[in-house]
Amino acid sequence: MSGTDPTPSADAVTDGGERPLTISRAMVEAIGDEMRADEDVFYMGEDVADYGGIFDSTQGLLDEFGHDRIVDVPISETAYLGAAVGAAQAGMRPIAELMFVDFFGVAMDQIYNQMAKNTYMSGGNVSVPMVLTAAVGGTYNDAAQHSQTLYGTFAHLPGMKVVVPSTAYDAKGLMHNAIRDEDPVVYLFHKRLMGIGWMPAPDGPKTHVPETDYTIPFGSADVKREGSDVTVVTLGLHVHRALEAAESLANEGIDAEVIDLRTLVPLDIETVRESVSRTGRLVVVDEDYRSFGLTGEVIAGVAEEGLEDLAAVERVALPDVPIPYARPMENEVIPDVEDVETAIRSAAGER
Known part of the structure; x- marks a missing residue:
């Protein structure tokens, strides 16, 4: 069981x-x-x-x-x-x-x-x-x-x-x-x-x-860090980059909530909406491409039912270019902790 x-x-x-x-x-x-x-x-x-x-x-x-x-x-x-x-x-x-x-x-x-x-x-x-x-x-x-x-x-x-x-x-x-x-x-x-x-x-x-087996239901996002000022939604590697950014920004008085989607299909948009209804500010972070992707889908899913809750929206994603081989160029296109911090500050600045 x-x-x-x-x-x-x-x-x-x-x-x-x-x-x-x-x-x-x-x-x-x-x-x-x-x-x-x-x-x-x-x-x-x-x-x-x-x-x-x-x-x-x-x-x-x-x-x-x-x-x-x-x-x-x-x-x-x-x-x-x-x-x-x-x-x-x-x-x-x-x-x-x-x-x-x-x-x-x-x-x-x-x-x-x-x-x-x-x-x-x-x-x-x-x-x-x-x-x-x-x-x-x-x-x-x-x-x-x-x-x-x-x-x-x-x-x-x-x-x-x-x-x-x-x-x-x-x-x-x-x-x-x-x-x-x-x-x-x-x-x-x-x-x-x-x-x-x-x-x-x-x-x-x-x-x-x-050691025992257990299951995590699909379509069940996890709040990895609770916060009251900004909702940060992400998954995979960028959960950890978002958590690092949130801890850094806590020293500036910005309290970010970090949500790990865990599954895209099914997508737990309700957990995101509930968080945004409290914070009023949404940042979506993604290592996939910006256009036609996760960032737009999450923002649209929140706006469809809670547009009045959104005071600010930011998205951080990979630009629509092939990922470069050269290390400095790859570092430039893949979002890092500083990119996430900048987006959170921008969203929080709308308070």
Whole structure:
């Protein structure tokens, strides 16, 4: 049975079977639990077996489950994602990993015209209970084809649930829920948050995680920091950048509330509206592209039901350009803590 969602803080006392874990270890733990409970769950992707995933997304699973259930595949996203769709429709529960979310274009037909639509196209006679995982995000100079987030792209296309954890606690609970879901779930993990040795994570994503399994319901945003002056809405890496900005600005007398959406589909706009009804000011922070994306959707969702509550609105996002390789240029386009602070100050200045 699944537990509840108490969402402990990163400095919570370790008891009741809780231990500090990185996001990668929390994901692996959830996957392993589900594979032990259900023989129909298996994991497939490039370098996920002997190598353990280049972002440690399957580290240690091969030793327990073997190559029949932790499956290395050729560099052919079209083939293995199509195979995953077929396996799901046949009653299995595959987890298929795209090494980088940028590669989704190679298998767009399998993802959107098959995985996302086959339940609808079959009149509900076919279900596709699979998880598509992928690494997202920049900040480590891997250029335009390996550095995007793109969760807004998947959220825009009907038929898929979209999950983006920012902490180890959330990563485990959301993974359990994703594997058990009867619909296709796109589970996107930020490279910078995984806690792997060659890519240091910021403070924050490593949290205490219960040993027992639990689920976090989709469409349930989490208030990571309470505040009264400005509502800051974000997800993934930028939850931690927003929290850092909020703590800094507290010294200036600006009290920012930070909301982690955790899932884009379904989107918990009610938690955002409730917060804005108290603060009157909204800042949306996103590592995805600015145009036609999350920032505009959240602002519109608030304005549709609570326009009178909005005294100020700011959005911080990636400009509509390919992500540069050169470190100074990448740092320029990906929002940082200072960018978030500037937006919060601007919104608070309207008081």
